[in-house]
Amino acid sequence: MDEKKRVGEKAADFVEDGMVVGLGTGSTVYYTIMKLGQRVKEGLNIQGIPTSVQTEELAKKAGIPLANFKDIEQIDVAIDGADEVDTNLDLIKGGGGALLREKIIAKAAKKFIVVATPFKMVEKLGAFRLPVEVVPFGAELTEKHIRELGNDPILRLFEGKPYKTDNGNYIFDCDISHTLHTKELEEKLNMFPGVVENGLFINMSDIVISLDQEKNVVLIDRNHK
Numbered sequence: 661m662d663e664k665k666r667v668g669e670k671a672a673d674f675v676e677d678g679m680v681v682g683l684g685t686g687s688t689v690y691y692t693i694m695k696l697g698q699r700v701k702e703g704l705n706i707q708g709i710p711t712s713v714q715t716e717e718l719a720k721k722a723g724i725p726l727a728n729f730k731d732i733e734q735i736d737v738a739i740d741g742a743d744e745v746d747t748n749l750d751l752i753k754g755g756g757g758a759l760l761r762e763k764i765i766a767k768a769a770k771k772f773i774v775v776a777t778p779f780k781m782v783e784k785l786g787a788f789r790l791p792v793e794v795v796p797f798g799a800e801l802t803e804k805h806i807r808e809l810g811n812d813p814i815l816r817l818f819e820g821k822p823y824k825t826d827n828g829n830y831i832f833d834c835d836i837s838h839t840l841h842t843k844e845l846e847e848k849l850n851m852f853p854g855v856v857e858n859g860l861f862i863n864m865s866d867i868v869i870s871l872d873q874e875k876n877v878v879l880i881d882r883n884h885k
């Protein structure tokens with residue numbers, strides 16, 4: 661818990677007055693949101709763009725003013741957690757089911773910062789199953805296509821029924837442990853009409869905040885690796 665708090669809170673240092681901030685989803689970025697809420701109470705002037713209904717509620721409770729897409733010109737920084745981060749700073753996301761909105765916002769942001777405890781840092785992506793968001797219509801057909809790619813899709817369930825994302829879609833959690841070319845897989849999966857998006861975030865993160873072996877907070881910058 662303390663590790664998540666330390667990396668999560670550090671990300672708030674990147675937020676400056678006047679910024680529009682993409683607010684990610686999950687238990688690590690929770691601490692970023694709480695810290696930003698505290699800074700807002702102290703006078704920081706920002707607007708948040710939440711990546712999920714859960715984060716929207718959290719940000720409101722924390723007192724962070726929220727923006728509408730139609731009223732903003734740009735997203736200055738997006739901050740989010742990850743399920744896995746590899747040595748290229750590529751990610752698997754979507755463990756919390758928010759991958760579509762997270763990807764829309766991360767892609768639009770001028771800077772994308774990831775908060776990840778050491779447990780999330782891996783040599784190669786794929787021990788965590790890749791979430792793939794699929795429209796319910798014809799989901800069985802889409803599942804078949806994903807299976808034919810060799811990714812063993814498993815329908816995510818919640819209380820015995822298909823889990824529904826904030827967008828009303830299903831999630832298939834897929835085995836990509838054998839995959840060497842993640843960028844290719846990201847594109848291939850999205851070519852099936854029933855697939856809305858998948859949780860591979862390739863070449864997207866600018867900075868990853870984690871802890872080193874001595875448990876000091878470290879910033880890993882894509883441009884200074």
Ligand SMILES: O=C(CO)[C@H](O)[C@H](O)COP(=O)(O)O
Binds near residue numbers: 688689742
């Ligand atoms: O992608 C996500 C939600 O869709 C989260 O960022 C990811 O699951 C990490 O969450 P946590 O910080 O709780 O481990």
